[in-house]
Amino acid sequence: MTNPKKILIIDDDPDYIAGIKPILERADYTVEVAHNPKEGFNLFQARPFDLLLLDVNMGRGAEGVAVARKIRKNPKYNAIPILIITGIREQLAFLFPHESVQPQFADLDGLLEKPIEPKVLLEKVSTLLKLFEEKKNI
Amino acid sequence: MDRLDKIPRILIIDDEEVVLDSCTQILKKGKYKISTAINGESGLQLLNEFQPDLVCVDLKMPGLSGFDVLNKIREIDPNIVSIVITGYSTVSSAIEAMKNGAYDFLPKPFTPDEFRLIIGRGIERRELVLETIALRREKEMMKEHFAAVVSHELKSPLGAVQQNLYLLEDELSEKLNNNQKELIERMKTKINDLINLIHTWLRVISVDVNKLKENFKKISIETVISKAIENFQHQATRNDVGIDTVVTSSTIFILGDEGTLVEAIGNLLGNAIKFSRPGSQIKLFSEVIDDQAVISVNDSGVGISNEDLPYIFEDFFTGEPGLKKEKSSGLGLAITRRIIEAHDGTISVSSELSQGSTFTIKLPIIKT
Numbered sequence: 001m002t003n004p005k006k007i008l009i010i011d012d013d014p015d016y017i018a019g020i021k022p023i024l025e026r027a028d029y030t031v032e033v034a035h036n037p038k039e040g041f042n043l044f045q046a047r048p049f050d051l052l053l054l055d056v057n058m059g060r061g062a063e064g065v066a067v068a069r070k071i072r073k074n075p076k077y078n079a080i081p082i083l084i085i086t087g088i089r090e091q092l093a094f095l096f097p098h099e100s101v102q103p104q105f106a107d108l109d110g111l112l113e114k115p116i117e118p119k120v121l122l123e124k125v126s127t128l129l130k131l132f133e134e135k136k137n138i
Numbered sequence: 139m140d141r142l143d144k145i146p147r148i149l150i151i152d153d154e155e156v157v158l159d160s161c162t163q164i165l166k167k168g169k170y171k172i173s174t175a176i177n178g179e180s181g182l183q184l185l186n187e188f189q190p191d192l193v194c195v196d197l198k199m200p201g202l203s204g205f206d207v208l209n210k211i212r213e214i215d216p217n218i219v220s221i222v223i224t225g226y227s228t229v230s231s232a233i234e235a236m237k238n239g240a241y242d243f244l245p246k247p248f249t250p251d252e253f254r255l256i257i258g259r260g261i262e263r264r265e266l267v268l269e270t271i272a273l274r275r276e277k278e279m280m281k282e283h284f285a286a287v288v289s290h291e292l293k294s295p296l297g298a299v300q301q302n303l304y305l306l307e308d309e310l311s312e313k314l315n316n317n318q319k320e321l322i323e324r325m326k327t328k329i330n331d332l333i334n335l336i337h338t339w340l341r342v343i344s345v346d347v348n349k350l351k352e353n354f355k356k357i358s359i360e361t362v363i364s365k366a367i368e369n370f371q372h373q374a375t376r377n378d379v380g381i382d383t384v385v386t387s388s389t390i391f392i393l394g395d396e397g398t399l400v401e402a403i404g405n406l407l408g409n410a411i412k413f414s415r416p417g418s419q420i421k422l423f424s425e426v427i428d429d430q431a432v433i434s435v436n437d438s439g440v441g442i443s444n445e446d447l448p449y450i451f452e453d454f455f456t457g458e459p460g461l462k463k464e465k466s467s468g469l470g471l472a473i474t475r476r477i478i479e480a481h482d483g484t485i486s487v488s489s490e491l492s493q494g495s496t497f498t499i500k501l502p503i504i505k506t
Contacts, residue, residue, distance in 0.1 A: 013294055019301030023308065057290055087290070087297040114293075115300035115333075118308045 005129055006030045006048070010040030010067065011055035011085070016114065020053075020085075023118045024125070037063040041070060049080060051129055056086040079135060081128040087114040146261045147171045149190035151181035151207060152223060153199040157246075161194065164250040165257060178202025182210050190218060191264045192257065194244075197224045197231055205235065212239050217271065219264045221256060292336050300329045338469045350395050350480045356504060357399070359390040359424055359431050366403040367422070370411060378416035381407070386425040391504045394481045402477040405470040406435040406497045413439035413495070431501045438494035447489060451475040 007029045011017050017033055024031045032049075034040030037058055044052065052071070056064035064084065072078045109128050112120065148170050150161050158174040165172055173188045175181035179202055181195070193211055197204035204222060211218055222243040224232040232243035241263055244256050307314075307322050314322070367381055374381050410420045414437045421436040442450060446457045456468040478485045481501055489495035 013298055015298040016294070016301055019298060019303075019305045022305055026308075087293045114297040115304060118304055 004028050004030045005050040006032070007051045007053060007125070008032050008034065008040065008044055008049045009053040010034045010037060010044075010058075010064070011053070012036055012058035013055070016055075016087075020116070020121070023121060027122050027125075029125070037067045041067055044071065044077070048077075050132065051125060052080060052082045053125075054082055054084055056084060079132065081109040081132050083109060083124060083128060084111040085114055085116065086111065145169060145171045146192065146264065147173070147188060147190045148192045148194065148257065148261075149173050149175065149181065149184055149188055150194045151175045151178060151199070151204075152194070152196040153177055154196070157196070157223070161253060164253050170257070170261075178204070178207040181207055182214075185211065185214055185218075192219045192221065192260045194221045194223055194257075195240075197222055197228060197235060205231075205238070208235060208238060208240055217264075217267050219260045219267065221260050288336075288340065293333060296329055296333050296336070300326065300333070303329070338473070350398060350477075353395055354393045355396070356391050357394055357396045359392060359433065359501075360385065362396060362399045362403060363422060363424060363433065365396075365400045366407055369400070369404050370407045373408065374411050374420070377411055377414065379411050379414045380419045382419055382421045384421060384423045386423070390424065390426055390431045392431055392481070392501050393504055394501070398477045399481070402474040402499070403433065403435070405474045406499075409470065409497075410435050410437035410439065410495070413437060413441075415439060426503060429503055429505065431503045432498060433501070434496055434498040436494065436496040441491040441493050441495055442487070442489040443491055447487065450487065451485070 007024055009017055009021065009031060011033075012035055014035065017035075021031050021033060032043060034043050040054075054064045054068060056062055058064060064086075068082050068084070071080070071082065109131075110124055112124060146169070148165065150158055150172065151174070152158050152161075153176060155176065158176070162172050162174060173184055173190070175184050178195075178199055181193070182202070184190075185193075193207075195204045195207050195211075199207075202210075204224075208220055208222070211220055216239070219241045220239070222232050222235045222240045223246060224235075224243055225246050229243075229245060232240075232245070236243060241260055242256055244253065303322065303326055307319075307326075310318075363383065363385075367383065371381070407420065407422070414420060418438050422433070423436070424431065424433045426432070440458065442457060446455075449455045450457060451471050451474075453472045454468040455472075475485050478499055478501070483499060483501035485497065485499050487495060487497050
């Protein structure tokens with residue numbers, strides 16, 4: 001495999017990462033991991049990734065959303081696909097009780113609810129990467 | 139308002155400059171920030187800018203009387219502690235002021251010690267009031283965030299367990315015999331049930347009627363129904379059950395929250411699918427009767443027994459299992475009822491064993 005795609009996972013739960021990282025690695029992706037939003041954002045800036053897997057609630061609230069916003073603001077990498085992974089279906093409503101959910105996530109590329117079946121995850125990731133590739137070539 | 143950590147602020151309102159001066163003088167060495175006003179009007183004007191913790195008011199002043207000032211202060215911020223300063227002969231009016239919410243009174247003339255003492259006690263009172271408010275607010279916040287916190291704390295570990303199980307199954311897939319695969323399947327199902335139960339349970343406590351009402355908008359019943367059907371179409375198809383929609387009115391508008399109404403009607407649809415025989419039809423009617431939107435979901439499934447009927451909208455009530463012996467949390471209809479009642483609507487049911495059930499929701503419409 002030449003030039004394997006690079007994926008960054010930002011999630012505060014090492015046990016969850018343990019269950020998801022090997023799935024991606026077995027599909028030949030290069031995976032790096034950050035356990036908090038700050039570390040994740042720095043890592044993301046430091047080297048080019050092809051896709052970001054982002055947890056929403058990392059201890060205090062909607063840190064994941066803040067990370068996504070920061071990334072989207074920067075034209076250098078605002079096209080890189082962000083796939084939100086959240087364990088809490090109703091989380092979005094809880095976190096933004098006075099806003100409708102959609103605008104918050106309008107410019108994100110996907111949202112999967114944890115736990116994620118390996119097949120579903122790999123399909124979503126490959127779809128997003130393909131879309132990103134097409135966008136780059138235009 | 140809550141500045142327990144800061145220097146207490148005291149506002150003194152009295153028409154005698156001598157009193158203002160001496161009061162300031164007395165408290166000068168103390169740990170207070172002081173502001174003064176020569177009459178009621180200017181005192182009230184200072185209120186917003188100075189944000190006092192405690193106000194001393196002379197009862198007898200030209201212009202706005204001390205009573206008027208007290209009333210206004212209470213209107214603006216009932217948590218400001220007020221102390222009445224009064225001539226010795228008007229003790230009775232001081233008592234009247236206390237009946238109206240003043241914390242204490244101080245008859246003129248008073249000694250510096252008396253003044254310091256009463257101010258000290260007033261400030262203690264203020265701290266107590268602020269502490270109570272802070273505690274109450276914390277309690278409200280806790281209640282509000284409880285659902286979010288529990289959700290995270292319970293579901294995260296379960297999600298991680300399940301994710302690891304998925305991985306394990308994936309990695310071992312070729313090595314496992316059928317029996318072992320069955321075991322993993324069983325674990326996955328159990329964990330999934332648990333995740334869903336937590337989800338449903340949290341929905342019950344998080345459907346906050348007042349909060350829902352804050353966000354009510356004009357919405358169309360048609361949209362609600364079509365979204366609810368969309369959510370359940372695949373499940374219906376899988377169970378070989380059809381959904382017919384019978385709409386007899388033009389567009390019906392109501393004031394409400396679309397998301398939760400879609401959920402409520404979805405719950406009814408989901409139940410209808412669960413209890414319907416393959417090949418049968420579910421009918422969804424919507425019409426306007428007496429200024430009410432009437433939406434009913436009718437199935438020709440197993441029906442509900444007369445003994446169960448009165449309890450089906452209660453929390454955690456589970457009747458007979460569905461045709462596929464699906465697990466039920468016993469909360470779906472309870473949530474539905476809460477949602478409908480938050481919309482000032484009603485929900486009712488009629489059913490006959492082995493004939494089917496009809497659930498009817500009535501909601502007040504917006505008249506055009």
